[in-house]
Amino acid sequence: MADEKNLCLSGTGVTKVFGFGRTRTVAVDHVDFAFHEREVISIVGESGSGKTTLAKMLLGLISSTEGDIYFQGQKRDISSGRKKQEYWKNIQAIFQDPFSAYNTFHKIDAVLLDCIRMRGGRNLPREKKVELMTEACSFVNLKFAELTNKYPFELSGGQMQRLMIARIFLLKPKILIADEPTSMIDACSRATILDMLMQLRDEIGMTIVFITHDIGLAYFVSDSVYIMERGKFVERGSADEVILRPKEPYTRRLINDVPKIYEEWDLSTV
Ligand SMILES: Nc1ncnc2c1ncn2[C@@H]1O[C@H](COP(=O)(O)OP(=O)(O)OP(=O)(O)O)[C@@H](O)[C@H]1O
Numbered sequence: 031m032a033d034e035k036n037l038c039l040s041g042t043g044v045t046k047v048f049g050f051g052r053t054r055t056v057a058v059d060h061v062d063f064a065f066h067e068r069e070v071i072s073i074v075g076e077s078g079s080g081k082t083t084l085a086k087m088l089l090g091l092i093s094s095t096e097g098d099i100y101f102q103g104q105k106r107d108i109s110s111g112r113k114k115q116e117y118w119k120n121i122q123a124i125f126q127d128p129f130s131a132y133n134t135f136h137k138i139d140a141v142l143l144d145c146i147r148m149r150g151g152r153n154l155p156r157e158k159k160v161e162l163m164t165e166a167c168s169f170v171n172l173k174f175a176e177l178t179n180k181y182p183f184e185l186s187g188g189q190m191q192r193l194m195i196a197r198i199f200l201l202k203p204k205i206l207i208a209d210e211p212t213s214m215i216d217a218c219s220r221a222t223i224l225d226m227l228m229q230l231r232d233e234i235g236m237t238i239v240f241i242t243h244d245i246g247l248a249y250f251v252s253d254s255v256y257i258m259e260r261g262k263f264v265e266r267g268s269a270d271e272v273i274l275r276p277k278e279p280y281t282r283r284l285i286n287d288v289p290k291i292y293e294e295w296d297l298s299t300v
Pocket residue numbers: 048049055056057075076077078079080081082083084243
């Protein structure tokens with residue numbers, strides 16, 4: 031492949047089968063993909079099409095039944111706890127339900143300190159750590175001083191989403207997987223969150239994989255779009271190719287479910 035040197039995350043024949051016999055479900059069925067550095071990718075498909083299962087395999091949270099995943103062109107090795115920790119420095123996620131992402135018993139500063147530790151900042155002086163946390167919070171319009179003694183469940187949904195982005199700001203991963211990151215919040219905060227993510231992409235050169243039902247979002251933010259139907263990628267290409275000139279009836283149906291694709295994501299009015 032000509033652009034192999036910019037390959038960030040790729041896979042061949044990646045498959046996940048749950049259960050066996052009558053309960054056997056092929057959640058992800060031999061998918062191939064190639065995500066490049068700084069690229070914004072959307073994976074779009076109906077509920078149950080296998081998006082979250084694929085995301086979990088990419089993150090190394092569940093194993094694949096078949097197939098190979100490559101990180102920067104090398105076959106991924108997460109066979110030990112330490113290798114997994116190393117891998118997670120490079121790939122991070124924002125999930126559908128931010129409540130599930132945090133340890134409820136850790137205060138917010140512990141959540142952020144953990145990120146600094148993961149980046150090798152364990153021995154930084156306390157003032158430097160506070161400076162980093164303050165900077166991360168202000169990037170997402172949160173005030174660190176007001177958060178230090180709170181628990182994640184004391185935040186609103188929107189604040190929690192922003193705290194997740196503050197974590198990404200500190201962790202600076204190569205790849206961010208965002209599984210329906212904006213589904214919980216209103217359109218205005220949704221635009222802000224997307225804007226923050228795109229800004230991070232530019233600043234730290236991150237690859238972002240959005241996982242969504244929302245083909246309007248996919249059109250608005252992505253370079254490449256993968257359409258997922260019952261565990262398979264049925265169509266892929268640039269956002270313009272796939273969404274403005276869809277070939278598959280399934281893609282057309284997803285598009286028809288969003289009557290006002292352009293207006294909905296017109297940010298000039300926000
Ligand atoms: N742990 C599991 N055990 C058994 N089956 C599972 C498990 N996780 C997912 N599945 C099945 O795999 C299929 C794909 O599920 P997945 O959560 O990946 O879909 P999705 O595209 O993320 O859907 P949504 O848009 O609703 O989030 C579904 O049929 C689901 O029931």
